[in-house]
Amino acid sequence: MSTAQTAGTGTARTAAPVTVRVPAKVNVQLAVGGLRPDGFHDLANVFLAVGLYDEITATATAPGEGPRVTCSGPDTDQVPLDRTNLAVRAADALAARYGLVPDVHLHIGKEIPVAGGMAGGSADAAGALLACDALWGTGASREELLEICAELGSDVPFSLVGGAALGRGRGELLTPLEVGGVFHWVFAVAEGGLSTPAVYRECDRLREVRGGGAGADAVPAPEASPALLAALRAGDAAALAGHLANDLQPAAVSLLPSLDDTLAVGTQAGALAALVSGSGPTCAFLAEDAATASDIAFALRASGVCRTAHTATSPAPGATVVRPAG
Numbered sequence: 034m035s036t037a038q039t040a041g042t043g044t045a046r047t048a049a050p051v052t053v054r055v056p057a058k059v060n061v062q063l064a065v066g067g068l069r070p071d072g073f074h075d076l077a078n079v080f081l082a083v084g085l086y087d088e089i090t091a092t093a094t095a096p097g098e099g100p101r102v103t104c105s106g107p108d109t110d111q112v113p114l115d116r117t118n119l120a121v122r123a124a125d126a127l128a129a130r131y132g133l134v135p136d137v138h139l140h141i142g143k144e145i146p147v148a149g150g151m152a153g154g155s156a157d158a159a160g161a162l163l164a165c166d167a168l169w170g171t172g173a174s175r176e177e178l179l180e181i182c183a184e185l186g187s188d189v190p191f192s193l194v195g196g197a198a199l200g201r202g203r204g205e206l207l208t209p210l211e212v213g214g215v216f217h218w219v220f221a222v223a224e225g226g227l228s229t230p231a232v233y234r235e236c237d238r239l240r241e242v243r244g245g246g247a248g249a250d251a252v253p254a255p256e257a258s259p260a261l262l263a264a265l266r267a268g269d270a271a272a273l274a275g276h277l278a279n280d281l282q283p284a285a286v287s288l289l290p291s292l293d294d295t296l297a298v299g300t301q302a303g304a305l306a307a308l309v310s311g312s313g314p315t316c317a318f319l320a321e322d323a324a325t326a327s328d329i330a331f332a333l334r335a336s337g338v339c340r341t342a343h344t345a346t347s348p349a350p351g352a353t354v355v356r357p358a359g
């Protein structure tokens with residue numbers, strides 16, 4: 034047992050470490066509208082949580098020590114271990130709201146690719162928020178947690194709620210969606226990452242070039258596809274395959290043209306459909322069943338077009354406390 038000191042009240046409590054598991058996401062539809070004055074784009078963002086997880090463990094440290102973060106997993110060297118880490122920013126934000134000193138060690142067990150378009154940093158932020166809330170006994174409401182999530186990043190609210198949801202605004206305003214079955218996926222992880230702002234900038238640049246300089250006014254308001262939402266509701270993989278769409282895909286491919294080869298290999302190996310996940314460079318392949326997903330992952334690994342490939346199913350639950358068991 035360790036001791037947490039809350040600066041706001043000056044009282045010491047004993048608290049066991051808290052571990053939270055948080056899923057990755059794939060955007061089954063990402064409709065990108067025009068550039069807003071605040072630098073974000075209006076979206077119709079259909080999020081689906083997938084069963085690839087980061088685990089965030091929050092442990093109380095000595096009073097006055099401040100936050101500390103460590104990370105384990107294949108991409109550890111690309112994760113910042115200072116106050117810019119999104120998990121630390123989440124702990125800082127919760128502590129600031131409740132007048133506490135964030136004396137906490139956050140350990141990230143990382144499975145989600147870094148800068149891969151699967152909301153890995155966002156997952157860590159949502160996980161750290163929930164873990165610190167439990168560790169410190171702050172008892173923040175769901176609404177308060179969602180508000181802090183939205184301040185931390187556009188994808189962070191979805192990492193907290195999981196399942197499937199339509200994200201409006203810059204992606205932070207969520208409406209839960211019904212999912213009628215299990216979907217089987219393969220994710221091809223690229224060597225290196227892509228910067229999300231750079232991919233949005235490239236999307237704007239391509240639109241300018243292809244629209245003959247017509248600008249943001251020519252971009253239609255983003256709308257979720259009713260046929261795609263119906264396919265999700267029905268749990269119908271073949272129908273969903275026909276409606277997967279990502280407006281950021283041309284930009285990601287423009288920045289990393291080898292993604293076309295990755296998409297082709299997975300498609301030839303039997304995927305129902307292939308697309309870039311969010312801002313990329315991870316490529317997502319929808320498969321008919323678990324056996325086909327394994328075959329596609331094997332073909333992708335053997336081809337050398339990606340660093341590795343994972344299979345996973347969706348939907349997956351949002352951020353969940355796994356230790357201490359509830």
Ligand SMILES: C[C@](O)(CO)[C@H](O)COP(=O)(O)OP(=O)(O)OC[C@H]1O[C@@H](n2ccc(N)nc2=O)[C@H](O)[C@@H]1O
Nearest residue numbers: 072073074076186187188189203204229230233311312
């Ligand atoms: C590509 C997606 O992953 C799809 O879910 C998200 O839209 C990105 O969400 P995120 O990584 O949480 O992004 P944020 O941390 O909120 O924003 C990072 C940067 O991405 C760009 N950005 C992000 C969201 C949005 N709706 N429009 C944007 O243009 C902006 O340049 C912003 O400064």
Ligand SMILES: Nc1ncnc2c1ncn2[C@@H]1O[C@H](COP(=O)(O)OP(=O)(O)OP(=O)(O)O)[C@@H](O)[C@H]1O
Nearest residue numbers: 118119147148149150151152153154155157188229
């Ligand atoms: N806990 C964290 N895990 C990973 N990256 C982090 C974390 N905190 C900060 N970062 C920084 O954020 C950048 C983006 O990482 P992240 O894994 O969130 O990208 P992403 O999955 O493409 O994001 P999204 O899909 O939400 O656009 C990294 O390059 C890294 O510098």
